Amino acid sequence: MTTSIDLRETISDKPLIGLFRLMRDFRLIYLGAALSLGVAAAARSGTYLLLGQFADNILGGETAAQSLPLVALGFLGLAGVTGVFTFISGTLAARTSESIAQRLRNYIYDHIQRLTFSYHDQTKTGELIQRSTSDIDAVRRFFAEQAIGAGRIFLLFIVNLAALLYLNWQLALYSIVVVPFTVLMSFFFFRQVSKAYEAYQEQDAVLSNTLQENLTGVRVVKAFARQAFERDKFDVENWEKFTRGKRLLLMHSLYWPISDILTGGQMLAGFTIGAIMAINGDISVGTYLSYAGMVIWIIWPIRNLGRLIVQMSSGMVSFKRITKVIQQEREPLCEGDYTPADCLRGQIIFENVSFAYEEDNPVLQDINFRCEPGQIVALIGSTGSGKTTLANLLPRFYEYTSGRITLDGVELKRYPRNYLRGQIGVVEQEPFLFSRTIRENITYGIDREVSEDEIITAAKAAAVHESITSFPNEYDTLVGEKGVTLSGGQKQRLAIARTIIKDPCILILDDATSSVDIETETEIRAALEGLMEDRTTFIIAHRIQSVMIADLIIVLDGGRVVQIGSHEELLSQEGAYRKIFDIQTRIEAELEKEIASVEKLAS
Ligand code: DGT
Ligand code: MG
DSSP states (O other), X not given: OOOOOOGGGXXXXXXXXXXHHHTTTTHHHHHHHHHHHHHHXXXXXXXXXXXXXXXXXXXXXXXXXXXXXXXXXXXXXXXXHHHHHHHHHHHHHHHHHHHHHHHHHHHHHHHHHHBOHHHHHHSOHHHHHHIIIIIHHHHHHIIIIIIHHHHHHHHHHHHHHHHHHHHOHHHHHHTTTTHHHHHHHHHHHHHHHHHHHHHHHHHHHHHHHHHHHHHHTHHHHHXXXXXXXXXXXXXXXXXXXXXXXXXXXXXXXXXXXXXXXHHHHHHHHHHHHHHHHHHTTSSOHHHHHHHHHHHHHHHHHHXXXXXXXXXXXXXXHHHHHHHHHHHSOBOOSSOOSOOOSSOOOOOEEEEEEEEEEETTEEEEEEEEEEEOTTOEEEEEESTTSSHHHHHHHTTTSSOOSEEEEEETTXXXXXXXXXXXXXXXXXXXXXXXXXXXXXXXXXXXXXXXXXXXXXXXXXXXXXXXXXXXXXXXXXXGOBBSTTSBOOOHHHHHHHXXXXXXXXXXXXEEEESTTTTSOHHHHHHHHHHHHHHHTTSEEEEEOSSHHHHTTOSEEEEEETTEEEEEEOHXXXXXXXXXXXXXXXXXXXXXXXXHHHHHHHHHHHO
16 A cells, blocks of 8 residues: 555646656655666676776786686676666566556546536546546556656666766767757657647547447447447547557657667767777777777667657656646535534525526526425426426535525535535436445445345335345345346336435435336335435426425426425416326326226226
């Protein structure tokens, strides 16, 4: 485990600064990795110096044969030091990079869950998945390969240059003429590659989104026989990725020949000048040998510097993208100064409440109503009229834009979000179940021990116990892809059971029985009546039977309240409610008539 730090401190508009801050806690280890590289580089230069010494002073001498084993031992020792320290450096760098990536991954995962509902509404899942996987991996590579690689290049260059200067300063200077040109060229390519990589990654996100959506909606695609259409759509995006990938590769492949010509020319010039100097007797043959060995280790870093800078750009682009997510404001879960000690009573007053998801596009306008503790409030209205939106204001999933909501006489905004969410149970319109066991799904979000009896009682109340016991592993049956596939009604009833176990002070049932037949609905309603007894409950439904038991029925249309009152009151008025009632009772009467005539025929 690594210490937990708030990575938002690492935010900087300059990725290099951000990346440096990201190394907190690991800087010493990383420094160790760099120093080990330095030792390895020095040992390698030592090998060439020894070679020169051997050629000049020992090879022609009388003691050559006796000294040979000692020299061989020296070479072996130096090679050993190079190897061991290269290994140590690799291990330390890997440890740093993996730890940083692991910490970053944990942080992003946690952070994404704390972002606001609106952020998630606006952000595609595929993009967040890319941030948490391939972008983090690019950052990991930055530390594992590129940053340490830069250190290696720097050290090799410095150590070998120092050794060369010691050997012969004129030769040393000849060997680095090309450096400024290579560096300039590298930076030019760095900019180009950064742009190309950014474009490539963007398209990668588009593609993974298309893929993800297609996989999620594979049933719809099949049902509408749109395979060819979807394939063509994917093909277009994939082609775009190919084109952008090609451009990125072109940048890489242009870089290599140019840098090869530069550094190859440099090497040739160095060898030639060195040879001429040796022929003229300005340097010894041994010096020339050492030079020829070491100059390669000066040219190599120069040549690789460019590649490294170019590769670093991908790590930095990825880090910038991660930074953007980290910079997103979190939902302040604890913000609010009023946390009652007891359970909420559940008196709710809406005063001129309006709300908009996007500016200038109000979804709720001037909502006014009042409900007393323990009352049942029903919301009814055509689809898109704002019922779910209104209910979502209560647990502060979204903040109302104007007006005032009070809960037990205190403005809703004064209650911390996590308190409200602990007190309010929502059965969502489209409940989501995890790919875990039924038991885990029912007890989701409960911290205390839950007894088997409690689980069964809740399942019975939600009229789902019998379905569960019909599965081979009963409550231990896995839900989802690797387990059983549940019907819409079963999912809804599991979600109801999950909320019953939570035992909330305020209950919101958003179309909770829309996918069950009338008989089961009556069963659930009977069970829920006990649950609703002394807690304020919001029922959102389309069927009159579901809402007529409410103390207060609110009819919404286009985000406004068009009628409000009890079932009897609303029936006695001209208006939307009576129209819905008439249509639904007429349909039912006709259905009953038909059933009766079919039964008569059968008998
Ligand atoms: P339903 O469930 O189909 O019976 O409809 P309601 O009454 O629950 O409607 P609701 O509250 O989901 O949506 C009201 C309007 O708000 C509708 O025009 C769609 C829009 N809307 C809903 N959710 C979002 C959202 O997350 N972002 C934006 N921008 N608009 C949303
Ligand atoms: Mg809804």
